[in-house]
Amino acid sequence: MRRNTILTAIALLLLIGFLAFADNFFDLYLVRILNLCAIYAILGLSMNLINGFTGLFSLGHAGFMAVGAYVTALLTIPPDVKKQIFYMTPIMSPLDVMNLPFPLALLVGGLLTAFVAYLIGAPALKLKGDYLAIATLGFGEIIRVIFTNTQSITNGALGLKGIPNTTNLWWSFGTALFTLVVIASLIRSSYGRALMAIREDEVAAESMGIHLAKHKNLSFIIGAFFAGIGGGLLGNLLGTIDPKMFTFTLTFNILLIIVLGGMGSLSGSVISAFVVTIANEWLRFLDEQINLGFMVIQGKVGTRMVVFSVLLMVVVLFYRNGLMGNRELTWDQLCNSKIWRGLSARKRGTAIAEGGEK
Amino acid sequence: MTFDLFLQHLSNGISLGSLYALIAIGYTMVYGILRLINFAHGDIFMMATYFAFFGIVTFGIPWYITFPVILVLTALLGMTVEATAYRPLRDAPKISILISAIGASFLLENLAIVLFGGVPKPFPTPDVFTDVVKIGTVSIQKLTFYIPVVTVIFLIGLTYLINKTKVGMAMRAVSKDHETARVMGINVNQIISLTFGIGSTLAAVGGIMWGLKFPQISPLMGVIPGMKCFIAAVIGGIGNIKGAVIGGFILGVGEILLVAFLPDLTGYRDAFAFVLLILILLYKPTGIMGEQIAEKV
Structure with a gap:
């Protein structure tokens, strides 16, 4: 137990050291990718809470992110910039002067997203399986339709520009860590056990006295809260948002993350958030052109997504548990893993061999 | 609104509803037999329009030869999707099958973007279909009449197939219980494959007529119609073919009339469904x- 606390502290210090180094010495492109990794980790964790731990097949994540991103952006863009952006239709009256510091805006964004999730969850969570999937998918589309049409609030299809770039490594990784701690504690609490019981068998869970609607709503709302915060971080990282950003493709990417990492594994989601985000950048050459030295192959737009959809299908068809299944990466496991034991055993082994028999 | 204008909107609504109905039948058949949304159905529909485009424009084959060939090709595509994305997961948890279905849908969409390009293409429209007929003061495209007729013909054929033939009996048996059907000597996989084939053929019929009605095709054109037609199937009662047709008409007519009577809501048209x-x-x-x-425990 003490060893684990020390190891956690060391890991945290290492992370802080790495972030400080990255913040000062990495170029902007790398910093941006690291930020994206952390944001996708938040999104993956929140979707895993709903889909992986509670077994609700919800596909509304892009919609939640849109709410969070728009609220955060509208609250952080300075009033004079807002006037310039809304040149088609002037912005609605209380919004044009509203301005909050970034952390407060993020929190408001998350809370409003949670409220929207509460409104949607009340009718939608009565549904099961694929009905829920279609209803939440539809909700994501409706949010997009609404945001495209409410010109005086969201600036419609033109989107919001000039969002201050307040998201930095400290914010994104700090929030990711906070999300991880909150969701991990939730999973370990009695609420978490109830959620997993619902995932395994609703009827059995209900007969054990678990209030289905209450627990499903809880998971849905908390998941949406973090999705909204993730969306807010993303908007203030990119600097511009528009309704087209929040299509089903975005939800698909997060779904890929949780399937690849393992539905029901928090550490799996974090690992695969990094893997998928970095792969997304690394595979960019597929959409552009490939230079093999002797010949240039013209890449085609969309090839990356073909690779990702094949990857998703391969994982589901052949490695249904993903990287981690529903196991977690813990210090105990790491210390007892074969590689570590192999290393220390070899040391001991050579010591015995040297001092002993021959 | 004048009565003429109302008739114009109504005829539009009925032909749109027929298209929805054709695609919704595919959803409802697959759902009836597998208890699964075929997420890729909308994309199979999209592929059919591209097949038609290449047949007529690129290879210059006349439409009356191209269209029947496309029905066969699309059926094969549907069966391939079933064999690769759904069959290996027959006994897997439902959530895995859904994810695989979403993967198949995304694969088709993005393959279409890579192979055919993301820029919308004009769908070839032979004059036979687009000629305008004038009834009194109402002018209506011939196509608007053809679409419901074609839908009804296919619907009658399908009802006959399901209720009167041996294959139809097998399909009904499989939709009740896979195990028992197998015991009765029915090749379950073959029947499921056939169901996908028939559903995809109807999607192809819908796709061709969709292309003639809205002559612009793009790789993502199947997404919204796909979701709407699933909704149509749910409205009518999923698993029930007549229900899917009724749902399709309710959705098509409702959508057109909503926009006609409340033009302010035009932007929200897609949210109606x-x-x-x-x-x-x-x-x-x-x-x-x-x-x-009843829910089984």
Whole structure:
């Protein structure tokens, strides 16, 4: 137990050291990718809470992110910039002067997203399986339709520009860590056990006295809260948002993350958030052109997504548990893993061999 | 609104509803037999329009040869999707099958973007279909009449197939219980494959007529119609073919009339279907024609 606390502290210090180094010495492109990794980790964790731990097949994540991103952006863009952006239709009256510091805006964004999730969850969570999937998918589309049409609030299809770039490594990784701690504690609490019981068998869970609607709503709302915060971080990282950003493709990417990492594994989601985000950048050459030295192959737009959809299908068809299944990466496991034991055993082994028999 | 204008909108609504109905049948058949949304159905529909485009424009084959060939090709595509994305997961948890279905849908969409390009293409429209007929003061495209007729013909054929033939009997048996059907000597996989084939053929018929009606095709054109037609199937009572047709008409006519009577809501047209879905699921989850299914423990 003490060893684990020390190891956690060391890991945290290492992370802080790495972030400080990255913040000062990495170029902007790398910093941006690291930020994206952390944001996708938040999104993956929140979707895993709903889909992986509670077994609700919800596909509304892009919609939640849109709410969070728009609220955060509208609250952080300075009033004079807002006037310039809304040149088609002037912005609605209380919004044009509203301005909050970034952390407060993020929190408001998350809370409003949670409220929207509460409104949607009340009718939608009565549904099961694929009905829920279609209803939440539809909700994501409706949010997009609404945001495209409410010109005086969201600036419609033109989107919001000039969002201050307040998201930095400290914010994104700090929030990711906070999300991880909150969701991990939730999973370990009695609420978490109830959620997993619902995932395994609703009827059995209900007969054990678990209030289905209450627990499903809880998971849905908390998941949406973090999705909204993730969306807010993303908007203030990119600097511009528009309704087209929040299509089903975005939800698909997060779904890929949780399937690849393992539905029901928090550490799996974090690992695969990094893997998928970095792969997304690394595979960019597929959409552009490939230079093999002797010949240039013209890449085609969309090839990356073909690779990702094949990857998703391969994982589901052949490695249904993903990287981690529903196991977690813990210090105990790491210390007892074969590689570590192999290393220390070899040391001991050579010591015995040297001092002993021959 | 004058009566003429109303008739114009109504005829538009009926032809749109027929298209929705054709695609919705594919959803409802697959759902009836596998208890699964075929997420890729909308993309199979999209592929059919591209096949037609290449047949007529690129290879210059006349439309009356191209269209039947496309029905066969699309059926094969549907069966391939079933064999690769659904069959290996027959005994897997439902969530895995859904994810695989979403993967198949995304694969088709993005393959289409890579192979055919993301820029919308004009769909070839032979004059036979687009000629305008004048009835009194109402002018209507011939196509507007053809679409419901074609839908009804296919619907009659399908009802006959399901209720009167041996294959249809096997399909009904498989939709009740896979195990028992297998014991009765039915090749379950073959029947499921056939169901996908028939559903995809109807999607192809819908796709061709969709292309003739809205002559612009793009790789993502199947997404919204796909979701709407699933909703149509749910409204009518999923698993029930007549229900799917009724749902399709309700959705098509409702959508057109909504825009006609309340032009302010034009931007929200695509949201109409989803609002309808939520309402029907809350108040009559089995849909208009659906049967009550007790939950088994």
